[in-house]
Amino acid sequence: MYYKLPKIDYYRPKTLDEAIRLLREIDNSRVIAGGTDLLVDMKTSRVRVRALVDISSIPDLRGIEDLGRTIRIGAATRLQELIESNVVSQNLPLLKAAVESMGSWQIRNMATIGGNLCNASPAADTAPPLLAYDAEFVVIGSEGLRVIPSTKFFVGYRKTALNPCEILKEILVKKSEWSGWSYVKLGRRGGFTLSVVAVAVLAKVIDGVVYDVRIALNSVAPVPIRAYKAEEVVRGKRVSWSLIEEAANTVAGEVTPIDDVRSTSWYRREMSYQLAKDALAKALGVA
Amino acid sequence: MIVVEDPRTLIRRWLSAESCIVVGKSIERSDSLEKALGRARFVEDYLEEGYLFARLALAKAPHARIKKIDYSKALEDPKVLRVFTYRDIPGENQVGYAVPDQPLLAEGKVRYYGEAVAVVVGKDPDSVNSAVENVFLEIEPLPALFDPLEAMERGDILIHESLGSNIAFRTKVRKGDVEEGFSKADVVVENTYRTHHQEHVYLEPEAALAIPDLENRMTVIATIQYPHLGQKIVSKVLGLPSSYIKIIAPYIGGGFGGKDDEGPLVAARAALAAYHLRRPVLLYYTREDSIQTHPKREATVIKYKSGASKDGKLTAIEVTIIHDSGAYANRGPFILWRATMHASGPYYVPNAKVDGYCVYTNKVPQGSFRGFGNPSVQFAAESQMDQLAEKLGLDPVEFRLNNMLRVGSDTITGQVLTSSVGIHEALKKLSAVSNWRVKRLEYSERRTGRTRRGIGVAVAWHGNSTSRAVPDWSNSYIHISRDGSVNVYTGIVEMGQGSPSSSHRQLVSEILGCPIDKVKVVFGTTDAPDTGATHASRGTSVGAIGIVVAAGRIRSRLESFLSEYYNVQREEIKISDGVVIVGNKIKMSWEELVALAYSKGVDLSATGYFFLPKGTFDDDAGRGFAYPAFSFIAIIVEVEVDIYTGRVKVLEVHPALAIGRVINPDAVKTQVEGAIIQGIGYTLMEKLVFADDGRIVNDNLTDYVIPTSHETPVIRNAIFVEDVWDYGPFGAKGVGEMAFIPMPAAIANAVSHALGVRITELPLTPEKVYSITKQLVG
Structure with missing residues (x-):
């Protein structure tokens, strides 16, 4: 009413x-x-x-395409389309896992990936995977196109790097071989809820050595973040429990969570550690 | 053959009915299709072109003296017609249910953030929305109290000055000598338990559509659980006789008790506006308004001491129950009475001392909510039972069975239970079916690793009808038309539970012997006789006794008529499922019987008033009659706890009920399942967050989180022990609230079992559980 x-x-x-x-x-x-x-x-x-x-009926903003070396996702692509896309499940399984944890089926059929990013909630679930993939955001304004790296897109609480009359056009993700990935989300209930903490991890492990790793989190800072220091801890090292432990501890030191209606700073920091550990273990193949 | 009109004789006749056609069967609800198709009409669906819109302006301070209510800016918009405050009330502003402490619209003071101050009326929702923000209170702030323990002690800050204290109400129960009881105890357990508020989250927020001059009355279509109480309150507020007020409860989108408290108030506020403007007005609460203003499940602090002897018998309990009543008593005293009377759990306790305090604070008031004071006290009582059993080295189920009330036992109020006590049998069966012993042992021995399993039991009892000697009755009016179709008029409402659309039709069809599709129930209206409220699990129990009596009277008249007309004995008359057989020659249809009866002057309209017999309770002595009957339930719950995150998952729930005759197994099943899920939500995740000024921060469904299908466990088919109640329809007792009541205790006991650490405070959010498990992990 x-x-x-x-x-x-x-x-x-x-x-x-x-x-x-x-x-x-x-x-x-x-x-x-x-x-x-x-x-x-x-x-x-x-x-x-x-x-x-x-902008939902502008054809340029729709669709998921495999461009060979890159995956292109139109900003107005619905979340449910991401889940149902073969291109996404084959190339961006981490993104798919994160989107599956979002909303209900009805909401996912309305909500768009661009909307989730531009709304710039610290709890945005599409952000950690895209930060981890080092995605690039193509934006368009009256001056034309420009590319913003995902890691530079979120500039403050609910603030993006978009200028007033700019529109997020598409998301580009370079293809890369990842040996493991994991999205671990803790909410106040089993589904259809915002995260209290979520951790995304991508890892490239060859013969037990971590060649590359990306760790990103939401709900633990004013914006979704990458845990660069923790990545440094892991990169180039041999996979072990003590390494995971050390990395998770580093993550807990990197986050700057707050108390709010959903949780406390203390619990979020504790869970940043625990969820990072769980996500790393899975992505590094030791779970 | 004499016509039987005596209610007790009629109730007894159907109590012993053995072979039933529709009673006891899962008959489909008459409203299922229209609800599935979205055709069922709720309050808002009765809106028509040209009706006016209203919203409440709410207080934005927890405790303050009102110097002025300034709404001049709101009226600058020509589409805003009026702003009504307490000054506009032609009758009385005082609407407290239990004690006269509550205004319909704030007067003199505001006592909680979110209290209703004014009703803003305009021609369209947009104007009203803006106008609400332009109602300003000039106030003198007063210091506010938020902690009931502090409020009890403070005499310098008074929320209701005239009372001289912040204690709104006290209750007590005394039995035997507790000191002697504890001296005989070999083990004693003492703890303080804390439980929290709960928001109802009915899908349909509060609404009322007041239409003046319809049938020359003020008609109010409202989300209300007791139309006749709404009539009384509207009559009082407008200063008009009740006969000039008509209340209709159409389909209601959930109530759970909340619309028993707020229903009459929303009706009165809408009626006030319509009365002055002489035009139909729709008052509608937004979700945020609803959460801010309407009463919640009580938050409690319960101090509980109990003792037992080596032979496994309870010797004494000493309990102090403190209810955070919020700004007004509302139904707090009744809620506290119920908690006090049920403090022991369904056990024989020789010595008991229970004291209750209903304490004012500057928060949203406490109010009616499924279980009505009982879930919190059963949480305390059943947590104690587990700890006593542990100290005695007894199995929790065995220890409970040892102490269980049986026919002939007396309760803590000294009331002797003369029949209908099936809980011993129910728990015994449940324990066997759920494989309790094996799992309890298995999980105890496996307390290692990240996920820990636990299994917990809790038992609960719930008195049917109002507490003590507070009068309770049932009534209905049944009329059979010449074509054989039947109208049943009842004040019981349909808010999802389905009594008017299932069990009431079954009762009438069974008793009259007519086909069930002939029965149309007209529910939720003051044009029916006062049936009492649809609360306290009474829709199909106490609420339907009047239907049994009215239908029984007509049946008896028909039998008497046939017996005289055909000169046969009553035993030779069979009226069943629309077929009438008299002797061995005459056979006719239900319609033919009705036509014949009409032509011979048989009265086919009847009321069915029944006043429930009760004993007396001595408030000063704390002893006496508590309830005419009790419903019982036992629940076994299995949980899994992730000790690294504190997340609790309820895996499986096994219920067993002793609720007298089951009229409709499917209807009972849906009540049990709904209550279990609501109980899981309350125990694991639902939590109101208050700001420093008493404002509810999470006044929306993004941040007030309720369970979804993700949290729904495996719910096993309920075990029924049909311990019939002498006055119940075919022996039925109440069920609506039952499965909620033991859920907090059962989950807490299961989590305590999984962790080996006692839980004493709710809710068990991951954060709270993690603060415990972190110590276990190190």
Whole structure:
């Protein structure tokens, strides 16, 4: 009843150029894709805007493609499409695992990967895998295209590196051979919930030696983060329990969690350690 | 043949019915299809073009004197028609259920963050939404109290000044001599338990649509569990006779007790606006408004000491129960009574001393919620039972069976139970079916590794009807039309539990002998006789006694008529499933019987008033009659605990119930399953978070987390012990609340078993459990 959307102007451009023009010309306008975060915020007046520019039917923003060396994911791709995509399950299993932990089937059929990233919640579940994959975010504005590395995209609590009239166009992930991966999420219930802590790990282990490793977390800092120091601890070393232990301890030292309605700083730090350990063990193949 | 009109005779006749056509069967609910198709109408669905919209303006301070309510800015919008405050109430503003401490709209003071201050009415939701933010309270802040233990001690800060204390209400039970009892004890266990609030999260928030001048009355369609109580409150607030107020509870999207408290208030607030504006007004709570303002399950501190002798018998209990009542008593005194009376659990205890305190704080009030004060005290009592058993070296089930109430036992209030006590048999069967002994031993011996398994048991009892001698009754009105179709009028509502759409139809069909599809129940209306509330697990038990009596009267009239008309004995008359057989020659259909009866002047309308016989309770002595009957339940729960994260997973739940006759097994099953899942949510994850100013921080479903199918364990088919109750419809007792009550205790006992560490505080969030398991891991 009282969750009716306030009166707003609604635009559904067919092209990116038109979308950018609308964003530039209309004061207090905002991009909408799936709307699963934004519409709730608008209905409860947490967000007030005058106009919405719906980018979900712009063909350039849709689709998942294998470009040979790179995977391209359009920003307005629905989460459920990621789960059902063979390209994703074959090349980006870590992303698939993270998306499977998100929302309900109904929500995943509306929500988009770009929406999850641009909403820039510290708890965004698509962020840790993309940080781990070192994905690149292609954004477009009136000045044209530019590429922002995923690790530079989140600049502060709910803030991204996007300029006011820019739109996230697509996500590019270079293909790489990873021997192991793991997404471990702890929420307040078994599913359909935001994370208290989640850890994503990618690992390349050859003959028991870690050639490369990526560790990323959400909900433990103002933005989703990479645990670079912990990665350094592991990289180039021989896989062992004590190595995992040391890396997990380093992760716990890298995070800067807070107390909030979902959990406490203390528990999040403890779980950063534990979940990092679980995720590393699995990704490094010792679980 | 004489017509039987006497309620007791009629109740007894059907109590002993053996071969039933529809009673005891899983008959399909009459509302299942329309609900599945989305055609069932809830309050908001009755909205029509041109109706006005209303929302509450809520207080934004926990404790303050009101200097002025300034809504001039709200009225600047021409679409906002009026803002109503306590000044606009033509009748009384005082609406406290148990004690006169609660205003319908804040007057003089605000006592909690979220208290209703004003009703804002406008032509569209957008205007009303903005206007609500433009209602300002000029206040003089007062120091606020949030901790009940502190509030009890403080005399300098008073939430209700006229009372001279922050203790709203006290209760007590006394039996024997506890000092002597403890002196005979070989083992004594003493602990302080803490339980927390719970939000109802009914899918449909509170709403009321008040329509003036419909049938020349104020008609209010509301989310309400007791239409006649709504009628009384609306009548009081508007200063109109009850006969000018009509309340309708359409389909309700969940209640769980919350709409028993808030229902009459939402109805009165909507009616107030419609009364002044002389136009239909829909008052609707947003989810946030609902969570901020409506009463919650009580938070408690329970100090519990109990002793037992070497031969495994309880010797004494001494219990202090403190309920955080929040800003108003609401139904707190009744909730506290129930907790006090049930403090022992369903055991024979020779010596008992129980004291209860209902304490004001500047928080959202406590209120009715499935179990009504009982889950928290059973959590304490059943945790004690496990620890006593452990100290005595006894199996927890054996120890419980040793002390279990039986027919002839007297309870802690000194009430002798004369019949309907099937819990001993229920627990015994449950223990066997669940493989309790083997698993208990196996898990005890395997307390190593990351995931630990535990199995726990808890037993609970729940008095049917209101506590002590508080009057309780049942009623209904049944009318058979000339075509043989039957209307049943009841005040019982349909809020998901299904009594009007299943068991009531079964009872009428069985008793009249008519086909079940002839029976149409008109429910949730003040046009039915006052049936009492749909709470306290009474919809199909106490609430349906009136249906048995009314239907029984008509049946008796039909039999008497046939007996005289055909000159046969009653034994020669069979009316069953729409077929009427008289003697060995005459056979007719139900419709033919009704037509014949009409033509010969048989009265086919009847009411079925029944006043429940009760004893007396001496409040000063703390002794006497508590309840006309008790429902019982035993639950065995298996859990798995990840000691590295503190996550608890409930794997399997085995229930056994002693609830008298089961009228509809499927309906009971759904109540049991729903209560178990709700109990898992309460015990493991649900938790209100309060800010420093008493505001509920997680007033939405993103951050107030309830269980989903992910948390739903394997729930085994319930074992039923049909310990019929003399006054119940066909012997039925209440079931709606039952499975919730032992869940906190059963889960806590299972987790304690898994870890070898006693749990005394809820909820068992991963964080709380981890703070325990971290010590185990080191």
